[in-house]
Amino acid sequence: MSEKKYILLTHGGAGSKNEYQDGARKAADTGIQAINSGASVMDVVCQAVAVLENDSRFNAGVGSHPRADGSVEMDAAVMDSLGNFGAVAVIEGFKNPIHVANAVTRTQYKVLAGQGAATFAQKAGLETMTKDQIPGTGTDFSTTDSSTDTVGCVAFDGTNFAAGLSTGGIKGAIPGRVGDVPLIGCGLYAGTAGAVAATGDGETIAMHMTAIRAYQMLERGDAPQKVLDEVISWFHPEDDAFGLILINRNGYAGGCNRSMAWAAVSEEK
Numbered sequence: 001m002s003e004k005k006y007i008l009l010t011h012g013g014a015g016s017k018n019e020y021q022d023g024a025r026k027a028a029d030t031g032i033q034a035i036n037s038g039a040s041v042m043d044v045v046c047q048a049v050a051v052l053e054n055d056s057r058f059n060a061g062v063g064s065h066p067r068a069d070g071s072v073e074m075d076a077a078v079m080d081s082l083g084n085f086g087a088v089a090v091i092e093g094f095k096n097p098i099h100v101a102n103a104v105t106r107t108q109y110k111v112l113a114g115q116g117a118a119t120f121a122q123k124a125g126l127e128t129m130t131k132d133q134i135p136g137t138g139t140d141f142s143t144t145d146s147s148t149d150t151v152g153c154v155a156f157d158g159t160n161f162a163a164g165l166s167t168g169g170i171k172g173a174i175p176g177r178v179g180d181v182p183l184i185g186c187g188l189y190a191g192t193a194g195a196v197a198a199t200g201d202g203e204t205i206a207m208h209m210t211a212i213r214a215y216q217m218l219e220r221g222d223a224p225q226k227v228l229d230e231v232i233s234w235f236h237p238e239d240d241a242f243g244l245i246l247i248n249r250n251g252y253a254g255g256c257n258r259s260m261a262w263a264a265v266s267e268e269k
């Protein structure tokens with residue numbers, strides 16, 4: 001099988017409508033442009049995820065779902081195959097948590113949470129967001145789609161891999177709740193064998209240590225589609241929404257046990 005020049009996949013989250021595929025495609029195109037302009041694979045993934053965070057149809061950034069008290073707490077993470085990882089948890093008031101997670105990769109820390117993460121983001125000069133910029137806020141949970149989850153991207157730039165995730169979490173959850181996204185090896189993982197980004201029921205994804213186990217299957221040589229089929233079978237379709245995008249040097253796979261807007265772009269050498 002010939003090696004790919006680049007591969008980039010995006011998703012709008014488990015439960016996102018298939019007709020929102022244009023949003024996933026726009027994010028993928030932004031990522032490909034970033035690859036072509038020489039951005040690092042970490043920055044590529046973050047630029048693509050930021051497009052999804054800026055699209056209020058998805059549960060991240062301006063589309064984030066509110067907690068039980070109406071607050072909006074977001075999680076994001078990014079990892080590359082060079083051994084860099086950064087994440088934020090329960091951050092409030094910033095438009096693109098993925099850019100905050102990227103900034104964390106350039107510090108001595110791995111995960112920043114809550115007010116400390118917000119203070120860090122402010123010092124890093126990252127763009128703020130007020131609650132009136134978020135269409136779904138308030139405690140009237142009837143107005144937004146509660147079933148969508150987490151946006152994500154995986155990319156291979158011909159040399160390195162990266163994965164990124166961002167989420168508004170579960171609508172109506174207790175404030176302070178953190179899902180799989182900022183937990184390394186749960187929602188995402190990237191290494192020299194590939195990259196994996198999950199979406200869906202964060203508690204179940206975390207308990208399966210989903211991303212690292214999917215990555216280990218890629219590492220032992222399983223094809224992305226085989227890994228996807230196996231990992232989806234761990235989740236009960238009635239109870240646990242679950243979707244995955246994953247890549248290795250030769251190809252990719254994506255799928256979900258719900259509807260899911262996603263897009264893939266690849267080119268051979």
Ligand code: GLY
Binds near residue numbers: 170178180199
């Ligand atoms: N999968 C995102 C979350 O459960 O928070």
